[in-house]
Amino acid sequence: MQKGKIGVSSDNLFPIIKKFLYSDHDIFLREIVSNAVDATQKLRTLASKGEYSGDVSNAKVSVKIDKDAKTITVSDNGIGMTSEEVEKFINQIAFSGAEEFLDKYKDDANAIIGHFGLGFYSSFMVSNQVDIISKSYREGATAIRWECDGSPEYTLEAAERAEVGTDIVMHINADSEEFLEKARISEMLNKYCKFLQVPVVFGKKTTWKDGAEVDTEEDNQINDVAPAWTKKPVDLTEEDYNNFYRQLYPMAEDPLFNIHLNVDYPFNLTGILYFPKLKNTVEVQKNKIQLYSNQVFVTDSVEGIVPEFLTLLHGVLDSPDIPLNVSRSYLQSDSNVKKISSHITKKVGDRLAQLFAEKREDFETKWDDLRLFIEYGMLTEDKFYEKAEKFFLFKNTDNKFFTMEEYESLIKPEQTDKDNNLVYLYTNNPEEQYSFVQAAKNKGYDVLVMNNVLSTPLINKLEQKYTSKRFVRVDSDVAEHLIAKEEPKHELSWEEKNELSPIFKAVCPENKDYGFVVDFKDLGENSFPMVITRNEFMRRMKDMSAMQGGG
Ligand code: ADP
Numbered sequence: 001m002q003k004g005k006i007g008v009s010s011d012n013l014f015p016i017i018k019k020f021l022y023s024d025h026d027i028f029l030r031e032i033v034s035n036a037v038d039a040t041q042k043l044r045t046l047a048s049k050g051e052y053s054g055d056v057s058n059a060k061v062s063v064k065i066d067k068d069a070k071t072i073t074v075s076d077n078g079i080g081m082t083s084e085e086v087e088k089f090i091n092q093i094a095f096s097g098a099e100e101f102l103d104k105y106k107d108d109a110n111a112i113i114g115h116f117g118l119g120f121y122s123s124f125m126v127s128n129q130v131d132i133i134s135k136s137y138r139e140g141a142t143a144i145r146w147e148c149d150g151s152p153e154y155t156l157e158a159a160e161r162a163e164v165g166t167d168i169v170m171h172i173n174a175d176s177e178e179f180l181e182k183a184r185i186s187e188m189l190n191k192y193c194k195f196l197q198v199p200v201v202f203g204k205k206t207t208w209k210d211g212a213e214v215d216t217e218e219d220n221q222i223n224d225v226a227p228a229w230t231k232k233p234v235d236l237t238e239e240d241y242n243n244f245y246r247q248l249y250p251m252a253e254d255p256l257f258n259i260h261l262n263v264d265y266p267f268n269l270t271g272i273l274y275f276p277k278l279k280n281t282v283e284v285q286k287n288k289i290q291l292y293s294n295q296v297f298v299t300d301s302v303e304g305i306v307p308e309f310l311t312l313l314h315g316v317l318d319s320p321d322i323p324l325n326v327s328r329s330y331l332q333s334d335s336n337v338k339k340i341s342s343h344i345t346k347k348v349g350d351r352l353a354q355l356f357a358e359k360r361e362d363f364e365t366k367w368d369d370l371r372l373f374i375e376y377g378m379l380t381e382d383k384f385y386e387k388a389e390k391f392f393l394f395k396n397t398d399n400k401f402f403t404m405e406e407y408e409s410l411i412k413p414e415q416t417d418k419d420n421n422l423v424y425l426y427t428n429n430p431e432e433q434y435s436f437v438q439a440a441k442n443k444g445y446d447v448l449v450m451n452n453v454l455s456t457p458l459i460n461k462l463e464q465k466y467t468s469k470r471f472v473r474v475d476s477d478v479a480e481h482l483i484a485k486e487e488p489k490h491e492l493s494w495e496e497k498n499e500l501s502p503i504f505k506a507v508c509p510e511n512k513d514y515g516f517v518v519d520f521k522d523l524g525e526n527s528f529p530m531v532i533t534r535n536e537f538m539r540r541m542k543d544m545s546a547m548q549g550g551g
C-alpha cells in the first residue's frame with residue numbers, strides 16, 4: 001500500500017471548501033455524476049477512433065444508496081484511472097485547482113453561489129471519507145483503490161474490479177444523512193442530471209403490488225440523453241417543442257412560440273427559448289431559463305447573465321463556453337457570456353420581426369401576452385429597441401393595431417401642440433375617460449389605448465426618441481388646447497369658478513398632491529358640462545414616482 005500527502009500547501013482545505021459552499025451541498029452529486037459521464041464519453045471517443053476495442057454500447061452511470069453502510073456510490077464503465085492518473089488528476093491537479101479557485105474568491109464569499117461546484121472534491125462537503133475504485137481501459141492495467149478521509153493524507157493500493165470503469169464511494173457524514181434518502185437523491189438527479197448525455201440509472205422502476213411499492217426488472221433511468229435543444233430544428237415539430245416545454249415545466253400552459261438557438265461561431269450555443277403567456281401582469285415568473293454546459297445543469301438563475309428583459313423568457317440555454325466551476329460574478333464579467341447575451345437579444349428581436357412579418361394576425365392576437373416583454377426590452381436594451389420599432393404595436397380605442405410608422409398617418413396635420421409637435425392622444429382607462437375619448441373622436445382624432453404597467457415609462461422613452469412627438473392623455477390640459485380650438489360655449493365667471501373649485505377639489509383627492517387644473521368647458525352634446533383637466537407632465541411624473549416606489 002502506498003501512502004501519500006495530497007499536494008497542497010495549506011494544511012487542510014476541506015474546512016474551507018465546506019465553508020464556502022455551505023449554501024448548496026447538493027452540488028456534489030452533479031460533480032461526481034458529471035465526472036462519470038465525462039469518463040464514459042472519453043471511452044466512447046477512444047472506441048470510435050479504434051483505440052479501445054471493448055464494448056461501449058451499453059455505457060451507463062449508476063447511482064446507489066446503501067442506508068446501512070451510509071454510502072452513496074456512483075459507478076461508471078468509462079475510461080477509468082491508473083494509479084499514476086489518480087496521482088495526477090486527483091491528488092495534484094484537482095486539489096491545486098480547488099486552492100486556486102478558493103484563493104481567487106475568498107473575499108467574495110457571497111459570489112460563490114452553491115451552484116458552482118469544485119469538481120471531485122465537492123464530495124467532501126457531505127462525506128467523511130471518499131473511496132475511488134477504478135480500473136483503467138489501458139491494456140494490462142490493474143485496478144486501484146484510493147481512500148481519503150478528508151485530511152490531506154490518502155492511501156492508494158491495488159484492488160479488485162473486473163470491469164473497466166470507476167466507483168466513487170462516498171461515506172456520508174452525520175450532518176448530511178438527508179442524502180441517504182431516496183427521494184432526496186431523486187430530486188437532485190432530476191435537477192442536475194435530467195439531460196446528461198449518458199444514461200443515468202437510479203435503482204429500478206417501481207410498481208405497486210398489494211398496496212406496497214416493489215421494484216421491477218427495469219432500470220430507473222432518470223435522464224433524457226437527447227433533449228430537444230440538441231436536435232436539428234428541421235427534425236422537430238411544434239408538438240415536439242411543446243412537449244419539451246412540458247418536460248421542463250410540467251404545470252405550465254403552452255407557450256406562445258419558441259426560438260431555437262444554434263450557433264457554432266464565434267462561440268457555441270444551443271438552446272430553446274419560449275415566450276410564456278405573460279399577460280399584463282407584474283407578477284411574472286422570472287428566472288425560468290435553465291443554463292446548461294454540455295447538458296450539465298449550471299443554474300436556473302440567469303439574472304445578470306442575460307439582459308433583464310430576457311429573464312422573462314423560459315427555456316434552456318446550453319453552452320460549453322459557459323464555464324461550470326466559476327462564481328457568478330466571474331460569469332457576469334466573462335466575455336463569452338457577454339457575447340452570448342447580446343447574440344440572444346438579437347435573435348429574439350429577429351424572431352419577433354419574422355413572426356410579425358409572416359403572421360401579423362397571429363402576432364396581433366398574442367399582443368397582450370407579448371407587449372409587456374417587448375416594452376420591457378425597448379425600455380432597457382437599445383439594441384432591442386431598434387429592432388422592436390418595426391413590430392411594436394399601438395392599439396387604438398377601436399382595437400385596431402398599428403406599427404409606429406403606420407400610426408403616424410393617422411395623425412392629422414393640425415394635430416399639434418403650440419410648439420408644433422405632433423400630438424398622440426391616448427387614454428389609460430377608456431371607461432373612465434369615455435367622454436374625453438368621445439370628444440376627441442368627435443373632432444376626428446384617433447385615440448390610443450396605453451394602459452399597461454409600462455405604458456408611462458414607454459411614453460417617456462418614445463418622446464426621448466422622437467423629439468417632435470408628444471403623448472397627451474385625453475383628459476390633460478394640453479389636450480384642451482388641442483381639441484377645443486373653438487371657444488367654449490359657456491364661460492364661467494371668475495367668481496363662479498372660485499366657488500366651484502373647492503367642491504371639485506374635495507371629490508378628487510389626488511388634487512392635493514399635484515396641481516391639476518379645475519377647468520370648465522363644453523365637450524359637446526351628451527357630455528358633462530364641466531371637466532377637470534390635469535397637467536400631462538405633472539401627472540406623468542407622479543405616475544413614474546409611484547412606479548418606482550413599488551406602486
Ligand atoms: P474536472 O472534471 O473539472 O476535470 P474534477 O475535480 O471533477 O475536475 O475531476 C478531476 C479529474 O479526475 C478529472 O479531470 C478526471 O481526469 C478524473 N476523474 C474524476 N472522476 C473520474 C471518473 N469517474 N473516471 C475517470 N476519471 C475521473
Ligand code: MG
Nearest residue numbers: 031035119120
Ligand atoms: Mg468534474
